[in-house]
Amino acid sequence: MRMKVKDVMTTQVASVDASTPFKDVAEILIAHGVSAVPVVDDGRHVVGVVSEADLLRKEEFREQYYREGYRPPLRARLRHHLSLEGGRGRDKAYGDTAAELMTAPAVTIRPHASVVSAMRLMDEHGVKRLPVVDGDGVLEGIVSRRDLLKVFVRSDDDIAAEVREDILDDPFWAQPHDATATVTHGIVTLTGRMQHRSDAQLAARMTHRVNGVVDVIDKLEWTVDDTPVWKGR
Incomplete structure (x- = not known):
């Protein structure tokens, strides 16, 4: 039997809303030991995802914005300039709420999708976890790379x-x-x-x-x- 996302996903999901402040998002990531959280509206529809990388943009470019003549490390500059988001990275560096920090639209997956499909989607988009949503985009769970490894621990x-x-x-x-x-x-x-x-x-x-x-x-x-x-x- 081919294992589905619903078989390995986590249903107790930490999430935030669009107005959640920067520090609160950071505390939620740390408290739950996760690298990203979905951003949901009042109906629990997933509208975006905030990751550690989104939060770190503020620190990564802080000196560039506030200290004359400072140049961030080469790796940071390359990531900034080669990003498909273009100027969106600079906007995130100024972001104070989840709505300003999040990546949208979120890359999501359905519960009845195969585990292989989830693996491919993560690889294609370079993400470590995917919100699992129903047909209306309502959050049902989240699946991480660690969850996907469960298929290999069968006896x-x-x-x-x-x-x-x-x-x-x-x-x-x-x-x-x-x-x-x-x-x-x-x-x-x-x-x-x-x-x-x-x-x-x-x-x-x-x-x-x-x-x-x-x-x-x-x-x-x-x-x-x-x-x-x-x-x-």
Whole structure:
């Protein structure tokens, strides 16, 4: 069974509203041990996200604004100038409330999205956590990189049982076989024989998609090679 965001997300979510002062946002981040919080309106709709990076802009450029001739570190200047937000970074440095500090629109995900989709979305946008919202954009939870790692802490016995019961023992296979699976540290080893080579290949691919599988060692044999033969010119 493919794990969904709803299976790993945190439902007790620290959030702020648009008028929350800078210091209060910082205290909430520290108190809850998180790197970002969603900003919600009166109906709990997510309107943005405030992260540690948003707050640190004020400190990062403070000297640039208030001390003549000061130049921030090269890394800070590059991040500032290459940012897709352009002048928005300078605005955040002056921000005093969540509305002025937040990144909007927020990158969100739905509870029934796959864990893989959440991983890809985080990687694409360079964020560490995603607010989880319903169809109307109402906050239901939050999913972090740490939450996504839960898919890899399943026991070997649990993974092996799923591979055997949901894949190898499924009546989907037209021909009987003696394929089986063993699991060590999340690595699945498939052994035995299947009737067709295409079936063996499909079983290996399906096993790769099981939550918690780190890798698959495919030692399956087959009786009939029914895969198409490529004929080059």
